[in-house]
Amino acid sequence: MRQEDRLGLILQELNEHGSVGVAGLSGLLSVSEASVRRDLHLLEQQKLLTRTHGGAVASGVLYELPMRYRGGQHHDAKRSIAQAATALVGPDVSSVGLNGGTTTTEVARELASRTHLRVVTNALNIAAELAVRSNIELVVCGGSARAESYELVGPLAELTLSSINLDIAIIGVDGVHPTAGFTTHHEVEAHTNRALVRAAERVIVVADSSKIGRRGFAKIGEIATASDIVTDDDASPSELDELRRLGPAVHVVPAR
Known part of the structure; x- marks a missing residue:
């Protein structure tokens, strides 16, 4: 496992549990305890956690992992x-919009x-x-850069998006929930995503x-906003059926 992927998993464990132990991480990551300590030291230098005797605790609340540490999660x-999403982009499509994220990067x-x-x-x-x-032919929006997602957001980005027409927008989100809709962690990012939609x-x-069944802080749009949702087969079938009832076609691919 690459160090970058290990760091992402360590932060994910912190996000879910609030603390981690060196011995537990060594077993989870299949590396030596010395390697785990080096990883924790690196993350502490970046102010992403606080070291403790035998492990680490979250430094603040990690609602959103930096994108550089998310690439290895659910990569397959x-x-x-x-x-599957690209297969939905027919030969007659001349313009596609993409927001930031590890899946849209793929x-x-x-x-x-x-x-x-x-x-x-x-x-x-x-x-x-x-x-x-x-x-x-590449068109890049202006805007203020978010270090967590590498996205340009805010009024300048939205000004660009308000003056164009796209055949398709392919959107990555942090949460897909029947009542909360499509959501993300950051309200300004959500506002820019709405402009893209x-x-x-x-x-x-x-x-x-x-992401299925999860709710982020900021709403991008209702489930019916999308014509299609593409996810993998580790999602709950009942949750996917509920999403289908709200309008979109739900396409399911193998997780591995």
């Missing part, structure tokens, strides 16, 4: 979801080989990957099974 599922990589396609994004990492693709004729939401 995210890649399968991206492939979507961007799947779209990278397309021709005659304009991609609009507010994600700096996606823009960096697609900028070198001469077959893709309004610019699109069709909305596809990509979310791995860990």
Whole structure:
């Protein structure tokens, strides 16, 4: 396991339990206790946790993991979801909007080989990957950068999005809940995502099974906003049926 993936899992454990122990992490990550201590030391230097005797505790409340530590989580599922979402983008589609996130980054990589396609994004990492693709016409929103998601958000981003029309927007979210709708952790990010949704004729939401049934702080839109939801088969079938009853087509791919 790469160190970056280990760090992400350590932060996820902290997010869920509030504290972690060196011995427990050593077993979970299949590495030595010395490696765990080095990982904890690195995260402490970044002010992401506080070391204790035999482990660590959360430094504040970790509602949102930095994106650089989320890439290894559910990676196989995210890649399968991206492939399925890209298959929904027909040859007649000329413009696609992407917000930030690990799953939409995988979507961007799947779209990278397309021709005659304009991609609009507010994600700096996606823009960096697609900028070198001469077959893709890339449009990047302005805005204020969020370190957690690499997204450009706020009035400048929304001004760009309010003046364009997109065939499809493919949106990554932090929560998919029948009553709470599509949600994310940050209210300004949610506001910019709503602008991206309004610019699109069709909305596809990509979310791995860990997001199904969860509620984030800030609402992006109702479930009926999306024409399609793409997720993996670790999600509860009853929860997926409830989402289907609200309107979207729900596409389920293998998690592994």
